[in-house]
Amino acid sequence: MLRFLLRRLVGAAIVLNVVSFLTFALLDLAPGDTADTLVGEYASAAQLATVRRELGLDAPLVLRYLRFTSAAILHGDLGCSLISGRQVSKLIVERFGNTVTLALAAMSLALAVGTLTGIAAAARPGGHLDLAVMSVTTLGLSLPTFWVALLLIMAFSLRLGWLPVVGAGGPAHLVLPAVCLAFPTTAVVARLMRASLLDVKSADYVCTAHAKGLTRHRVWRDHILRNGLIPVITLLGLHLGRLLGGTFIIETIFGWPGLGRLVVQAILDRDFPVVLGAVLLMAIIYQMLNFVVDVAHVGLDPRVGRGAL
């Protein structure tokens, strides 16, 4: 168990280093670096070279990467925005909480609604409810979230006037973005929950549990649900990535002041230090969450940890 965790931790650390270096390299090589933006369009090549030297931009890539990471780790310094001149770390801290709130709300919603509909569908496979759930989720997987967002805004904000159109503020502002962000994940969770329950339902140990006279309720609670949930937990880990990706779209549509919107705006402004800082943070969070999911997986299914030894 301990060895398994250690190995996963080391693996995650290596991946994190590779990912951050590649991200740095990609964005750093982008045409129009900090110096270009600072000296403006009409500067001569000599001026440009001077500025580059002063900023240390003429050093080799690896050296600059090491400089960047050491500043980031030692001082929490991610450089400054090219547009507003503010510190990237400050910009990120301001936005971070909003994205976490949105992601947590969406995740809980997807988990609650998804597992419940999955259970309901699996209780009577082939029944009307099951067919309805399967059809709706098939459709749900093909619906673009940004379009769903538009339709929901049209219905609930413009026509009915129940919810605010965009922005952040009270809990009412959270409803539509969270529902839209949760949308595809809910469909996947429901389908997987259903398939997994149906798999477990026909397992030998469930048959045994029924045979030894346990009540239906106890068989479901102790045997079917507990085992049926394992793949869903694993899937949630993988879907955290999709959720992070979704925040770019959803936050932009709803004007939600989170990291996703920060990145999209920064890309449109060609403000690379901001993109780099925010994307790195997202990659780190994704790796950490994956690690947590793996640990949770071991907790739920002891075979995994032992098998890895």
Next chain:
Amino acid sequence: MSSIGAERTASTPVVSPVRDEGRTTHPGQGVFALCCWSLIVRPHLLVGAGLVGLMVLMALLAPVLAPSPPDLIQPDLRLQSPTLSHPFGTDPLGRDLFSRVLYGARIALQMSALAALLAALPGTELGLLAGYRQGWLEQILSRLMDAWLALPGMLLAIVLVARMGPSLTATAVALGIVGIPTYYRLVRNGTLSARHALYVEAARSIGASEVRILLRHILPNLASPIIVLTTLRLGMVLLAGGSLSFIGLGAQPPQPEWGALLAAGRDYMDTAWWLALFPGLAITAAVMGFNLLGDGLRDALAPDVQSFRRRPQPPGGH
């Protein structure tokens, strides 16, 4: 297991719960019979093929079907609601939305085809190479692909678009690059298991070259999972490309890309509902077409392809 007649009885749900439906006993022999059988039994495939076919027709016949050129600005026809002459209405510049959606099918197909090609070609090639040669080459390639998959797809696509600057081509290229490891894994795993198959031994023993074995013997045997994966990816790319265009990182304004059309329609939502409705319907239909077609093909051709999609190993088990 069910035969055709029993397919719709109460005991067998239309959408079978467990994934063994592809292994039911097939009446008749051969690919053709299999295809016919699948079409009858699974409306999946038929509906999917229909939707995709419709999209291809729209793209091909756009110049014939469109009432007016997609970029024709007619200031006196601003924001008209749908009528017979303008079935989808007109936009704030008086452009005919129906024509724009038709031409949007071209853009969508081009973008997703380019992205699929950019993922499939390098992924397949490297996968064949790694699976056949193995050794240090495979080790390096596989570790590289692992790191590739360590970033969520959308995040990687965003980084790549940031690098290249927002445009439709950048979106297609980014979504293509994001897809390479998926193909790599599928093909590498397939090649690994095919390496020692009898037909490969036979080919080797009559002196076929490595290239010939890979291209003429192993690759054709991997064709069906590759086709299934590509179909499913086309839908995914369409959705992701539309999303990126919608937030301004993909297609740029005059281009009638569906996501961009929706973004443009946003500001007129409360008065011109048609601008926010029809392009969305088009995206949904196209994505659903590819998804259904891919699912149907998977059931018919390669029942176990699911296990190759993204991160096949269970966590911890290497």
